[in-house]
Amino acid sequence: MKKNIIMIGVVILLVAILVSGTKFQSVDEYYLTHMEDIKEDSETVTISIRCDTVLDNWDKLDPQLRDEKYVPSDGVILPETTYVLRPGDTAFDILNRVCRYNKIHMEYQGIENNAYGSAYIKGINYLYEFSCGKLSGWMFTVNGKYPGKGCSTYEMKNHDKIEWIYTCDLGRDVGNEYNGADMQKEKDKS
């Protein structure tokens, strides 16, 4: 009888140790909580979010946003940071996860609302399209180039560098002569 009870006790102890050591998570949660868990075989991307152009257009900025907490004094909302890349991530997926991880406000519009079948980034850190004049909004580059594609249709690759940049002149002040897909839909606004 004693043996039985001892055996049962050992089994319970083992189970308890096993369970408490295991984290029960969905895949989404896993990636969200392991973003900086870079291992040897991890794929990574580097991302930054900037709004320097607003500093040059302060007079056009929505008065309610004229504050350090919306527009940092150096224009950097998120400095260049490297995170784990989940296979199949699009530029949108990365931004979404990064903002949730860093608790940066982000609002986007679903794919049903534009002609490119892509999500559309309306605002980051409460800085929205048109917050700084009628030619302002968010654009993104990958490895220094504007993809000219919607962010949720652009698939990221290992070691890609993605930059989210706020423009106050429909792309012309941030080196994009040809309007990227993200800004082009402005004219379809209705």
Next chain:
Amino acid sequence: MNRMYRNMAKGVLHKALAVFLLLAAVVTAAYPAAVTAYAAESSAAELRGMQDMILDWKYAKGGESKFLSGDLLDGAGEGGSDWIAFNISRIGIEDNQAAYLSRLQDVVEKLYQDPNSDGKKYLLSDIYRIIITIEACGGNPEAFGKDPEGNSINLLKDGIWNSIWGDPGKQGINGYIWALMAVDSKAWEEPKDAEWTREKLVTSILSRQLEDGGFGLIKTDASDVDLTSMALTALAPYAGSEVQYTFTSETTGQTVTETVDTAAEAAFTCISGMQHESGGMVTYEQQTSESTSWALMALASWGRDPDLDEQFIKNGNTLLDGLRQFQLEDGSIVHSLDAEEAETEGNNMAGYQALYGLEAVCRLKEGKCNTFDLSDAPTVSEEEIEKAGESLPELKADREKSGEEALRDTKNRTALITVGIAAVVVLIVIIFIIMMLNNRKKKKMISGPDADSGMSADEDDDDDW
């Protein structure tokens, strides 16, 4: 002598016959061309057929019994949903318009509750589109929902006449365009104290006409087809008016006095130059369905039939021929034909813009009022809206978890599961012990007062294990 004359007569007759046959041949050859030109004119029925194909595709994707249900209904207040609601109402399809109006009312009331809230942000053009959608579905934008003080909301006044959100054009010229479309949707009475009058909206648009006759987002760039077509559509109610508008051009700085007709003529000429030889309209060097749809809307709103209007027929192809290129077999409409990766399926926006582009042409051919002239819209009573709203589930604000929340949830879940498993194990143990005790009791009773045999029975049990 007689024979000579007869021969001469025969000769003349032969010649006459030859000439006649030649003429007949020429006429016969030309006639099919004339017949073809007539046959090339689209019938409203055929265009409505195109609309049906788009709707069938949209319907099949929704998987519900009505258009205005599920995700589409829950998306009220966003362009992707509003335009579908608008289109099916203009086509005359009776659907869940009352429920849609209920959802829109929630959106509008939320806007008034907290204009600077953390929630969704709406642009001015969103508000004007919402006004138009409300009317198309049968609602009244002058009395739509209640503000936090319990007063009836007047979107026309707050959004345009005495805008509480500032200059209608502060987010771009399309603000003026859609504000004008909203106030001209019906014969809305302009308040005497209105700041943004119809006249002011018209001159705000005209003063931004670019030097090439069109309209665009950047003064120094070429005009944009979609924007120019939207401006033309907004100005359509002023066609034929002799009223002269005086304003200072934002583009040239000059003072201009002109009628709307004069400005429109330049605008039509501008976009005519942007039509591709296949008939479609070109934006950024590519034919797009949206630009083509908007050009159709502009033309039809001005009473011009795209099948017959010479200014918009290139290489024998009309704008309708242009649009037909974009419809796939599944009925959907694609955005472009020259994309790097060919579109295997159309998208929602291309679809809804094609729907109202086609609607404009159908209405012209069928002798109905313009697409954005909502005087023929039905009426849905406030009671119907409330009733429909009662059976609708509440919309939960979908907020995705932040990193901290995910960690916390994980810990909570792990703790819960550990406790759960532990509880189950403990329960099993308890049951086992009870069974053991029961067995002991039974064995004691069987073996009687002989304590020893009771003991050995236990040992046997141990051995059994």
